[in-house]
Amino acid sequence: MAKLYFRYGAMNSGKSTALLQAAFNYEERGHRVAVVKPTVDTKGDQLVVSRLGTSRPVDFTISPEQSVITAFAMFQAHKPHDDRPVSSLLVDEAQFLGSHQVDDLLRIALDQNIPVLAYGIRTDFQTVAFPGSRRLLEIAHSLEELKTICRCGRKAIFNGRTNEGVFVFDGGQVAIDGDSVGYEALCGACYLAESGGVLQP
Numbered sequence: 026m027a028k029l030y031f032r033y034g035a036m037n038s039g040k041s042t043a044l045l046q047a048a049f050n051y052e053e054r055g056h057r058v059a060v061v062k063p064t065v066d067t068k069g070d071q072l073v074v075s076r077l078g079t080s081r082p083v084d085f086t087i088s089p090e091q092s093v094i095t096a097f098a099m100f101q102a103h104k105p106h107d108d109r110p111v112s113s114l115l116v117d118e119a120q121f122l123g124s125h126q127v128d129d130l131l132r133i134a135l136d137q138n139i140p141v142l143a144y145g146i147r148t149d150f151q152t153v154a155f156p157g158s159r160r161l162l163e164i165a166h167s168l169e170e171l172k173t174i175c176r177c178g179r180k181a182i183f184n185g186r187t188n189e190g191v192f193v194f195d196g197g198q199v200a201i202d203g204d205s206v207g208y209e210a211l212c213g214a215c216y217l218a219e220s221g222g223v224l225q226p
Contacts, residue, residue, distance in 0.1 A: 034170055036181075048081065111139060
């Protein structure tokens with residue numbers, strides 16, 4: 026029976042790189058994969074983008090209220106260039122999914138016997154779990170932490186948000202990094218130092 030996997034880590038822990046490597050491994054062995062991401066993630070538009078500079082087009086995107094099962098079925102039914110069955114569903118930025126969409130991922134793994142590999146971060150810049158990540162932590166068969174280090178050299182576990190280079194601790198949960206907004210993976214001690222000793226919210 027196939028499983029639902031959640032591979033998570035702080036910013037810059039190589040999540041998208043790991044997804045792209047997994048897709049490459051499947052395809053190198055002659056398998057067909059589906060690479061998807063939520064529409065909330067506007068970085069790279071229709072691409073999964075690794076910070077190492079590699080990228081890949083997504084096969085379809087998932088809007089906030091969309092059924093993942095329905096979207097996946099539509100993708101499978103539309104086979105203009107490839108009629109092989111899908112061997113694996115790979116989801117980038119899975120933290121942006123709703124809890125009901127994560128439930129869909131589990132149903133795909135169990136009912137369709139297709140492994141689902143979801144990649145994302147656990148918590149936002151205020152140390153609060155994203156709904157998708159919370160549900161994945163609750164129901165995924167397998168949890169794997171992808172590790173990265175803080176600027177001080179310790180293991181990073183939090184995601185600090187910056188606005189024009191200055192750490193901020195107020196604002197909406199979702200702000201895609203770009204020209205003014207950025208993120209830095211921090212250990213607990215450095216996060217507390219930047220936040221004035223306060224764990225948010």
